[in-house]
Amino acid sequence: MASKQVPYRVRFAPSPTGHMHLGSARTALYDYLIAKKTGGQFILRIEDTDFKRYTPGAEEELINGLRWLGIDYDEGPDIGGPYGPYRQSERKDIYLEHAERLINEGKAYYCFCTPERLTRMREEQQKRKEPPHYDGTCRNIPLEEARERIKVGEKFVFRFKTPKEGTTTVTDLLRGEITVENKNLDDYILVKSDGWALYHLAAMVDDNLMKITHVIRGSEWLPSLPLHAMIVRAFGWVEPVWVHLSIFLKPSGKGKMSKRESADLLKDGHSIFVKDLQNLGYTPEGVVNWVSLMGWSYDDHTEFFTLDDLVDKFSLEHLNPSPAAINFSKLDHFNGLHIRNFTNEELALRIAPYFLKAGYEVDQGSLIKIAPIIKERITTLDEAVGMAGFFFKEEIAYNSQDLIGKGLDVEQTRKILGDSFEILSGLENLNLALAETQLREYVEKSGLSAGQIFGVLRVAVTGQKVSPPLFESMEIIGKEKVIERIKNALEMLS
RNA sequence: GCCCCCAUCGUCUAGUGGCCCAGGACGUGGCCCUCUCAAGGCCAAAACAGGGAUUCGAAUUCCCUUGGGGGCACCA
Numbered sequence: 001m002a003s004k005q006v007p008y009r010v011r012f013a014p015s016p017t018g019h020m021h022l023g024s025a026r027t028a029l030y031d032y033l034i035a036k037k038t039g040g041q042f043i044l045r046i047e048d049t050d051f052k053r054y055t056p057g058a059e060e061e062l063i064n065g066l067r068w069l070g071i072d073y074d075e076g077p078d079i080g081g082p083y084g085p086y087r088q089s090e091r092k093d094i095y096l097e098h099a100e101r102l103i104n105e106g107k108a109y110y111c112f113c114t115p116e117r118l119t120r121m122r123e124e125q126q127k128r129k130e131p132p133h134y135d136g137t138c139r140n141i142p143l144e145e146a147r148e149r150i151k152v153g154e155k156f157v158f159r160f161k162t163p164k165e166g167t168t169t170v171t172d173l174l175r176g177e178i179t180v181e182n183k184n185l186d187d188y189i190l191v192k193s194d195g196w197a198l199y200h201l202a203a204m205v206d207d208n209l210m211k212i213t214h215v216i217r218g219s220e221w222l223p224s225l226p227l228h229a230m231i232v233r234a235f236g237w238v239e240p241v242w243v244h245l246s247i248f249l250k251p252s253g254k255g256k257m258s259k260r261e262s263a264d265l266l267k268d269g270h271s272i273f274v275k276d277l278q279n280l281g282y283t284p285e286g287v288v289n290w291v292s293l294m295g296w297s298y299d300d301h302t303e304f305f306t307l308d309d310l311v312d313k314f315s316l317e318h319l320n321p322s323p324a325a326i327n328f329s330k331l332d333h334f335n336g337l338h339i340r341n342f343t344n345e346e347l348a349l350r351i352a353p354y355f356l357k358a359g360y361e362v363d364q365g366s367l368i369k370i371a372p373i374i375k376e377r378i379t380t381l382d383e384a385v386g387m388a389g390f391f392f393k394e395e396i397a398y399n400s401q402d403l404i405g406k407g408l409d410v411e412q413t414r415k416i417l418g419d420s421f422e423i424l425s426g427l428e429n430l431n432l433a434l435a436e437t438q439l440r441e442y443v444e445k446s447g448l449s450a451g452q453i454f455g456v457l458r459v460a461v462t463g464q465k466v467s468p469p470l471f472e473s474m475e476i477i478g479k480e481k482v483i484e485r486i487k488n489a490l491e492m493l494s
Numbered sequence: 495g496c497c498c499c500c501a502u503c504g505u506c507u508a509g510u511g512g513c514c515c516a517g518g519a520c521g522u523g524g525c526c527c528u529c530u531c532a533a534g535g536c537c538a539a540a541a542c543a544g545g546g547a548u549u550c551g552a553a554u555u556c557c558c559u560u561g562g563g564g565g566c567a568c569c570a
Contacts, residue, residue, distance in 0.1 A: 017570075050570070115567095126495080130495085131495070132496090175500090184497055186566080189567085194568075198569080219498095222564070223497070247499095249562090249563075251505080253504095253505075293507080297506085297518095301508095301517090301518060303506095303519055321500065322500045323499090323501095323562080324505090326506095330505080374532095375533085376532055377532045452529090465530065
């Protein structure tokens with residue numbers, strides 16, 4: 001009997017404040033993988049208590065992004081679940097109750113300091129070269145007095161009463177024990193004066209209520225981990241396993257990606273936003289494979305994974321804590337790999353939207369025929385349009401200069417075109433084997449190279465200097481159209 | 495400034511004291527294949543940040559230095 005796997009309950013808890021980026025995608029992926037692997041649940045929770053930063057449409061983009069990547073969640077705002085609601089904006093009272101509980105137990109206190117006073121305080125601390133921290137003005141106000149002030153209508157926040165002495169030790173799965181001196185920790189605000197909980201409180205309360213066993217998140221949260229552990233401990237709850245994933249650095253490896261740089265990236269056909277990646281012709285398979293390997297590895301020799309492979313092979317043990325620079329050329333590599341792995345039917349389905357977007361009228365039947373000859377020539381789906389658009393054009397446009405092959409002059413080119421026209425016209429159809437045999441015989445007799453002759457025909461038939469294989473292409477285009485295009489080319493040169 | 499984290503080829507990484515004068519992948523260069531472009535195959539260049547300590551033995555353990563990153567909000 002195999003040892004029993006404990007099901008993990010994990011959550012992806014983004015705030016709807018912008019576009020879904022790679023870091024989020026990876027966190028969600030790992031959440032999904034480990035939940036699936038252990039037979040547990042993956043929960044989507046929206047952390048939307050900061051209304052100032054709320055971005056309309058962000059939640060929808062998040063959900064679409066997850067869906068596109070194939071990362072399904074078991075509980076979430078749109079599908080519900082036994083521990084809802086899954087939007088923090090619908091859980092205000094829950095947080096307030098918990099904050100009150102901390103107050104009653106002497107583990108938190110009401111603070112009446114105004115934001116203005118706090119900024120002034122911080123400025124002075126900076127002037128004195130002190131680390132910014134709350135000075136504790138309200139820390140020792142007797143509870144009775146504080147309640148009176150609240151009754152009178154004074155504005156207040158809840159602050160956590162952080163011990164001033166001793167140390168706090170928390171264990172991160174990837175890094176081991178992390179110990180900090182409590183005097184370096186602040187009396188963090190738990191609930192704002194508008195009554196809304198801050199992340200520190202809300203997330204810990206929700207994680208407990210939603211029975212989260214493993215908190216998997218970015219390591220930008222590491223500095224507040226001791227606080228989070230303190231809050232969990234103050235409530236007397238058992239801590240989840242803390243897992244802080246490595247940070248993604250920009251391709252240069254120098255710092256996190258900024259807004260400005262993200263925009264520049266897009267010009268090169270890359271992006272850190274899931275939505276852009278989709279538009280740029282990347283496949284969910286490629287993105288998932290690529291992102292899974294940033295900060296995690298399986299073994300020495302396996303790197304090609306489908307989502308199902310990953311469910312099978314993923315484990316928290318092989319996570320790497322060091323920051324990772326984003327490497328887009330590797331994305332291209334994986335994307336190409338997965339495109340080549342598609343069946344022709346699948347590829348046809350995937351590239352169709354890109355043709356449509358470019359204004360082409362395409363049919364599935366033709367795309368299936370085209371799929372095998374472009375498969376190994378494209379790294380992104382949208383490249384199919386540039387590579388194979390000529391199949392669907394009534395008339396192809398190109399520069400007549402491009403017709404004239406390397407080492408050839410106009411006369412020679414015309415002769416090639418004319419002879420080819422004769423040869424192909426004489427054929428019953430442009431059956432691949434037949435056409436190629438005939439044309440190769442012609443090459444033999446002509447004394448020219450195959451490259452020269454086929455090059456001329458390539459431009460005449462496809463309008464491109466770079467195209468899928470000539471004979472395969474001609475067969476798909478059909479005799480009539482091929483002959484006509486050769487004739488047009490001939491006329492162009494006269 | 496303070497706190498925390500990290501440190502193997504350009505990049506992503508394998509490596510948990512001897513199997514490593516360090517393996518794989520991307521990228522780069524070369525060759526082969528070839529109707530273009532790819533794909534594919536083969537080959538090559540390319541790294542344990544530095545210094546101590548522990549040990550018979552260190553990429554692997556400990557300490558220091560250096561470098562890099564993250565965080566210091568009534569944001570998440």
